[in-house]
Amino acid sequence: MTERQDAVSTPRENPARDASVTEAVPPGPQSQAGAASGGAGTLPVPAVAFSTDERPPLRKHRRTAGSRVRSLLKHAGLIGFGFVMLYPLLWMLSSSIKPNALIFRDPSLLPTELDLSNYTVGWNALLHPFSHYLLNSFIIVLGSVLGNLMSCSLAAYAFARLKFKGRPIWFAIMLMSIMLPIHVVIVPQYILFSQLEWINTFLPLIVPKLLATDAFFIFLMVQFFRGIPKELDEAARIDGAGHARIFFRIMLPLATPALATTAIFTFIWTWNDFFSQLIFLTNPDMYTVPVALRTFVDSTGESSWGSLFAMSIVSLIPIFLVFLFGQKYLVKGIATTGIK
Amino acid sequence: MSALGELAALRKTKGAKDTLSPSERGDNKAAIFFLAPWFIGLGLITAGPLLASLYLSFTDYSLLEAPSWIGIENYVRMLDDPRLHNSLVVTFTYVFVSVPLQLAAALGLAMVLDRGLRGLAIYRSVYYLPSLLGGSVAIAILWRQIFGTNGLVNQVLGIFGIQGQGWVSHPDYALGTLMILNVWTFGAPMIIFLAGLRQIPEMYYEASSIDGAGRVRKFVSITLPLLTPIIFFNLVLQVIGAFQAFTQAFVVSGGGGGPADSTLFYTLYLYQNGFRSFDMGYASAMAWLLLVIIAALTAANFFFSKYWVFYND
Numbered sequence: 205m206t207e208r209q210d211a212v213s214t215p216r217e218n219p220a221r222d223a224s225v226t227e228a229v230p231p232g233p234q235s236q237a238g239a240a241s242g243g244a245g246t247l248p249v250p251a252v253a254f255s256t257d258e259r260p261p262l263r264k265h266r267r268t269a270g271s272r273v274r275s276l277l278k279h280a281g282l283i284g285f286g287f288v289m290l291y292p293l294l295w296m297l298s299s300s301i302k303p304n305a306l307i308f309r310d311p312s313l314l315p316t317e318l319d320l321s322n323y324t325v326g327w328n329a330l331l332h333p334f335s336h337y338l339l340n341s342f343i344i345v346l347g348s349v350l351g352n353l354m355s356c357s358l359a360a361y362a363f364a365r366l367k368f369k370g371r372p373i374w375f376a377i378m379l380m381s382i383m384l385p386i387h388v389v390i391v392p393q394y395i396l397f398s399q400l401e402w403i404n405t406f407l408p409l410i411v412p413k414l415l416a417t418d419a420f421f422i423f424l425m426v427q428f429f430r431g432i433p434k435e436l437d438e439a440a441r442i443d444g445a446g447h448a449r450i451f452f453r454i455m456l457p458l459a460t461p462a463l464a465t466t467a468i469f470t471f472i473w474t475w476n477d478f479f480s481q482l483i484f485l486t487n488p489d490m491y492t493v494p495v496a497l498r499t500f501v502d503s504t505g506e507s508s509w510g511s512l513f514a515m516s517i518v519s520l521i522p523i524f525l526v527f528l529f530g531q532k533y534l535v536k537g538i539a540t541t542g543i544k
Numbered sequence: 545m546s547a548l549g550e551l552a553a554l555r556k557t558k559g560a561k562d563t564l565s566p567s568e569r570g571d572n573k574a575a576i577f578f579l580a581p582w583f584i585g586l587g588l589i590t591a592g593p594l595l596a597s598l599y600l601s602f603t604d605y606s607l608l609e610a611p612s613w614i615g616i617e618n619y620v621r622m623l624d625d626p627r628l629h630n631s632l633v634v635t636f637t638y639v640f641v642s643v644p645l646q647l648a649a650a651l652g653l654a655m656v657l658d659r660g661l662r663g664l665a666i667y668r669s670v671y672y673l674p675s676l677l678g679g680s681v682a683i684a685i686l687w688r689q690i691f692g693t694n695g696l697v698n699q700v701l702g703i704f705g706i707q708g709q710g711w712v713s714h715p716d717y718a719l720g721t722l723m724i725l726n727v728w729t730f731g732a733p734m735i736i737f738l739a740g741l742r743q744i745p746e747m748y749y750e751a752s753s754i755d756g757a758g759r760v761r762k763f764v765s766i767t768l769p770l771l772t773p774i775i776f777f778n779l780v781l782q783v784i785g786a787f788q789a790f791t792q793a794f795v796v797s798g799g800g801g802g803p804a805d806s807t808l809f810y811t812l813y814l815y816q817n818g819f820r821s822f823d824m825g826y827a828s829a830m831a832w833l834l835l836v837i838i839a840a841l842t843a844a845n846f847f848f849s850k851y852w853v854f855y856n857d
Contacts, residue, residue: 279663282656286670289728293677295696296686307689311699359582368575378582379550381590385788385838387811388831391600391818392593395607415585422582423550447574476680478791479811483819494681498795501685509689516682527676531669534676538732539739 300513307509319510323518326511329504330496331488334515337496341475344409344492348474349467351413352421356466357459359416360425361451365437381419386480394483404487409480413470421466424537428462429455465537468530472523493519601829606822618829628830630805631813634719638809639786642723647778650730654737655767668738672731683725684795688712691721712796715804722792722807733778740774741767769854776853780845787838790815810834 291313299307303319310316327334362368363375397408416422436458437450445453456463478494485495497519500512527534576583601618603611622628657667677683690696691711698708711717748766757765790811793801801808801816814834818827 278656278661282667285653286667289674290670292686292690292696293673308694309699311696311703355581355585358578358580362575362578366571366575366578368572371575374579375550377586377591381586383784383838383842384590384594385784385834387788387814388597388835389590389593391824391828391831392596393589394819395596395824396588396593398607412585412589414581415589416582417585417589419582447571447578451578472676476677476791478679478681478794479815482794483815494791497681497685501688501795502798512685513689516685519682520677520680523676523680527669527673535668535672535735538735 296513297517300510300517302510304508304510307513322510322514325508326500326515326518329508329511329515330500332491334496334518336489337491337493338518340406340490341492341494344406344481345471345474347406347410348413349470351410352416352418352466352470353463355414355416356418356421357425357456357463358451359422360429361447361455363422364426364429365450365455366447378419378422381417382423390480390483397484403484404490406490408484409474409477418470421470424466425459425462428459432458461533461536464530465533468526468533469537471526475523597828597831600825601832603825603828605824605828607824608822611825614825618826621826622829622833627805627808627813631801631808631810634806634808635787635789635810638719638723638726638789639783642726643779643782643786645723646727646730646782647733647775649727650733650778651737651771651775653730654734654741655763657734657738658741668731668735671734675729675731678725678729679791681791681795684792687721687725687792688796691717713803715802715806718796718803718806722789722796725792726786726789733782736774736778737771740771744770772853773855776845776849780842783841783845784838787834787841 294313295311298313298315299310300322301318301320302310302315302322303317304322306315306317330337359378363371363378393408394403397403400407402408402411412418432455436454437445440450440454476494478498481492481495482498485491488499491499497512497515500515504512600611602613602615604614604617605611653671657664657671661667692698693710693713695711697711701708709717711721744767748770749762752762752766788811789809793807793809793812794815797803797807797812799812801812810830811834814827814830817823817830
């Protein structure tokens with residue numbers, strides 16, 4: 205907001221954008237590829253990469269002292285606000301290496317006494333060592349990621365490229381299923397899985413992903429496939445390639461950014477998922493990280509926050525790593541599709 | 545606008561039929577192959593259970609014996625179930641207070657971060673991180689401590705000589721702590737707003753500057769109207785999401801929705817009925833009420849969007 209007036213004096217080198225903006229289409233990617241592939245009312249996803257690149261720096265003109273002070277104040281405010289936002293997280297990290305008693309007395313970030321025993325105690329506090337629960341979570345995450353990648357890309361190809369009977373209706377059903385709350389179907393699912401004797405196995409958490417029930421990712425990939433030039437597959441068709449070949453040889457390799465986005469979001473959502481894991485996994489041997497943590501908090505009460513924090517930190521590390529290395533895809537995935 | 549926009553677009557073109565050329569008829573077979581997993585999933589995991597839960601909502605079923613048909617008894621029971629009414633009040637309060645606050649924070653920060661700010665990528669990441677972690681059990685545990693009697697908040701208040709209370713254990717404040725948690729995750733809608741702000745052509749601002757418009761005027765007359773589709777999109781998404789909040793309340797309250805049912809979210813009560821009491825029939829009826837409520841809220845959002853969402857086409 206404060207930049208607006210300054211911006212007027214500095215023309216932006218961004219002519220490509222203006223064509224599509226007035227449609228007021230929701231947040232689209234900024235690249236030329238995106239603008240070129242955009243259909244009316246739908247969200248263009250560029251074929252090459254999601255790209256919400258930073259715009260070129262605006263203020264090339266001479267800064268006055270006043271504007272410099274303003275900018276400094278603004279940065280100070282933003283940094284301060286960011287610090288307040290992250291303070292609870294940092295404090296949890298620092299508390300995890302404090303002696304237990306200090307957690308309730310010391311709001312500062314720097315531990316005055318170091319105590320790493322929280323990690324060893326927490327690791328072994330439950331029936332199994334914590335690595336057991338980490339492994340369980342990883343198995344489910346891996347199965348879910350692979351399942352979503354395969355099943356959703358297959359379905360997306362059909363919706364994006366094949367003309368088949370009733371496509372608009374099926375497409376609408378797919379879109380609506382994105383918004384269906386899991387709570388509405390969980391009871392019959394539970395009954396079905398318990399009759400299959402799948403309760404306390406990982407199957408209820410993985411098999412649905414193999415069946416493309418995370419329709420959101422179908423949609424994400426449909427958008428992406430639509431951005432891939434049709435000439436490519438038409439040329440392949442003329443050369444005699446079938447749909448399977450076009451899908452595996454042309455579409456999938458080009459869709460790597462969409463596949464990466466799918467993998468990353470599936471990872472995070474599955475890792476954080478509590479509701480369905482709580483319901484389908486009641487045997488402590490099968491507990492995943494969230495369910496184990498929850499048992500931990502219920503069993504320890506106020507007595508061992510240190511080790512509880514330590515294991516909470518451990519449980520957040522995989523997400524944090526995915527965040528660090530997958531940030532590009534996360535930010536662009538959200539910007540293009542608008543889902544947390 | 546993704547799914548919502550597509551649905552709206554589909555509705556507009558409803559009349560147009562897909563006519564298949566002979567060469568395209570072969571696609572039917574291929575489509576069955578490509579869609580096979582999805583069709584099976586739709587039948588067994590999504591649509592089938594959806595219909596099954598409708599049936600179960602008219603039965604009494606505890607998993608042990610076959611469901612017995614009791615007509616609309618579950619729905620009648622909902623009419624005078626005080627805990628259910630309370631859970632609706634709790635959930636609606638949570639949604640209608642925390643979602644607007646969250647979106648206001650998201651929009652405010654997006655406005656500040658827009659326009660070639662140095663270090664934008666870093667700020668964006670820092671503000672976004674809580675969105676990724678906010679739904680986890682670990683953060684819920686952290687919240688339980690922070691807002692506990694001797695938690696971080698009261699320690700900080702203590703520095704200023706204020707004697708705080710156990711926020712999560714007080715019926716008047718427990719829900720508030722969960723709202724703060726939801727507002728804390730404003731990063732995801734903020735990123736959507738940021739992308740939306742970039743779609744606004746600079747020339748609008750330039751033109752209005754020539755006409756002598758100030759910042760406030762530009763915000764009210766240009767930014768806000770052009771951003772309404774995105775505000776709407778965020779609103780629909782966040783309302784649907786907030787209605788399904790579960791983990792935070794479950795962990796912070798130890799599964800009970802306390803103190804005094806003050807954090808008994810609708811989903812939590814549904815879970816208690818279905819998977820603690822194994823009252824599957826009643827839980828199914830609750831599930832359908834949830835579906836109706838979310839559908840109605842979404843429909844209302846769409847209906848009222850006519851009056852405030854500005855589509856410039």
